Amino acid sequence: MKRFSIIAAAALVCTAAIAKAPKPDSVRIAKYRDAKAAAVSFTFDDGSLDHYTLVAPELEKNGLRGTFWIIGNSVGTWAVSADQVRDLSDRGHEIGNHTWSHADLVKIDAEAVRTEIARTDSLLESITGKRPEAVAFPFNRYDKSVLAEAMKGRVACRTWQTGQGQARNKSTAEGMTRWLDKVVAEGRWGITMTHGITSGYDAWEDETILWHFFAEVASRQDEIWVDTFSRIGAYAAERDACVLVTSQKGRMLTVTPQCSLDETLYHEPLTLVVTLDGVDHCLSFNPFSGPITINLRKLARE
Ligand SMILES: [Zn+2]
Numbered sequence: 001m002k003r004f005s006i007i008a009a010a011a012l013v014c015t016a017a018i019a020k021a022p023k024p025d026s027v028r029i030a031k032y033r034d035a036k037a038a039a040v041s042f043t044f045d046d047g048s049l050d051h052y053t054l055v056a057p058e059l060e061k062n063g064l065r066g067t068f069w070i071i072g073n074s075v076g077t078w079a080v081s082a083d084q085v086r087d088l089s090d091r092g093h094e095i096g097n098h099t100w101s102h103a104d105l106v107k108i109d110a111e112a113v114r115t116e117i118a119r120t121d122s123l124l125e126s127i128t129g130k131r132p133e134a135v136a137f138p139f140n141r142y143d144k145s146v147l148a149e150a151m152k153g154r155v156a157c158r159t160w161q162t163g164q165g166q167a168r169n170k171s172t173a174e175g176m177t178r179w180l181d182k183v184v185a186e187g188r189w190g191i192t193m194t195h196g197i198t199s200g201y202d203a204w205e206d207e208t209i210l211w212h213f214f215a216e217v218a219s220r221q222d223e224i225w226v227d228t229f230s231r232i233g234a235y236a237a238e239r240d241a242c243v244l245v246t247s248q249k250g251r252m253l254t255v256t257p258q259c260s261l262d263e264t265l266y267h268e269p270l271t272l273v274v275t276l277d278g279v280d281h282c283l284s285f286n287p288f289s290g291p292i293t294i295n296l297r298k299l300a301r302e
Contacts, residue, residue, distance in 0.1 A: 021251045022276050022296040029239050030271035031187060032225045032232075035282050039189040039225040039232045040180070040217055042066040043158065045098065045136065047079040050197035056088055058211045062218035065091075067229040069098035069136040069158075072120035075127075082127045089128035094228035096158075097121055097132040097150075104139055105146045113149050133230035134158065140193075155265055156233025161193035164210065165202030176213045184223055189232055234268040237261060242270065242287045251297040256290070263288040276300050 032039045042059065044051045047070040059066050068080075068088055075082055089095045099105065099116040108116070117135060125131045135150040136158040142150070150157045162179060163169040183190035194210070196203035204210060217226055225232065242259040255272065272283045274294065281299050285292050 021248075022300050023248070024253065024296065025275040025278065026273075027244060027246050027253070027255060027275075028273050029242060029244065030273050030282065031239065032189075033227075033235060033271050034225065035271055035273050035280060036221075036225040037223045038184045038187055039227070040183065041189070041191045041227060041229040041232050042194070042214070042217075043069060043096070043136065043161065043191060043229055044194050045069045046071055046102070046195060046201070047074060047085070047098070048196060048200050049078075049080060049084075050199075052080050052084045052088065054197050054207065055194075055210075056091065056093060058214055059093075060091065062214045064214060064218055064226055065093050065228055067094040067096050067134070069096045070120070070124060071098045071102050071138075072100035072123045074102075075123065085124070085127050089130065094134070094230055095124055095128050095130070095132060096229065097124060097135045099135075099138055102138040104141050105137055106141045106143050110145065110149070113146055117150055134233060136161075136193075136229075153265065155230050155237060158191060158193075158229060161191045163202065164192050164194045164213075165196065166204045166206070166209075167196070168202040171204075171209065173209045173212060176209070177216065180213075180217065180220070180224075184220070189236065191229065231268055234266050235270065238266050238268055238270055238287050244272075248296075251295055253294045253296050255285075255292045255294065257285065257287040257292070259287040274299060 044055055044066055047068060051068055055066065070085060071079065075085060085095055097117060097120045100119045101116065103116050105113050105116065121131050133154055134156045135154065147157060164171045164176065195201040197207050217224060238259060238261060241261045242257050245256040245258060247254050269284045270287050272285050274281045276296065276299060281302060
């Protein structure tokens with residue numbers, strides 16, 4: 001009798017334990033790193049000297065890094081030198097491919113498109129040691145076949161952007177803040193496009209407006225993920241191509257990411273969000289490294 005009652009008691013305890021195992025409200029991939037509301041990439045076109053002497057130091061003052069789109073045949077001429085390109089890359093900025101001669105890629109044949117892109121890849125790789133991970137199209141002009149060629153072995157190409165400058169875009173401090181507020185409110189990835197600074201296409205009458213904008217974006221990093229174009233582009237592609245398969249045994253949750261992308265190209269960690277009792281818990285994970293096991297009870301205590 002005594003033995004029986006012990007078993008009964010044990011069974012009771014066991015049932016209570018199962019009932020108590022936390023069950024997540026949801027398990028998902030965050031839209032942006034660390035479940036931030038929005039993302040911003042600062043990008044600069046054509047590699048003017050001001051980008052090296054003014055923009056990069058101003059970004060760095062705020063702990064930010066930008067993406068600089070370099071035209072192959074301009075390196076060491078009126079634009080940045082090879083040493084300056086290398087220095088930007090070494091300092092953590094992204095060096096992107098902006099074609100060899102700034103050609104309108106829609107107007108030239110497929111072989112010429114290939115050459116415009118490949119020649120610039122070779123030059124930039126010989127300078128920085130890294131093949132550019134992204135392309136921005138001259139005049140923002142591309143079609144389906146140009147995009148397909150540019151995307152070969154690459155994580156992203158710039159296909160939308162917001163121009164910032166004064167000669168042409170008439171950017172104001174208020175207008176840029178309004179844009180930023182909208183990016184955050186709509187949960188978008190805002191990509192800026194800036195050309196000239198003190199001179200050149202769409203130059204600024206007062207470039208300090210831009211420096212203040214860098215500081216403003218930097219001060220809102222609790223809600224905005226600010227990073228280079230390729231990092232956010234890779235995250236977005238992985239997020240969209242990855243499916244999570246989940247199963248739970250007691251307190252242990254197993255999440256198996258299934259990602260169809262080429263893992264030799266994509267290596268941005270994603271953010272997993274496990275919501276327990278209305279509280280979001282964020283974990284960084286590699287979408288290519290197989291099942292992730294999470295102790296939900298431990299997570300609930302965090
Ligand atoms: Zn350009």
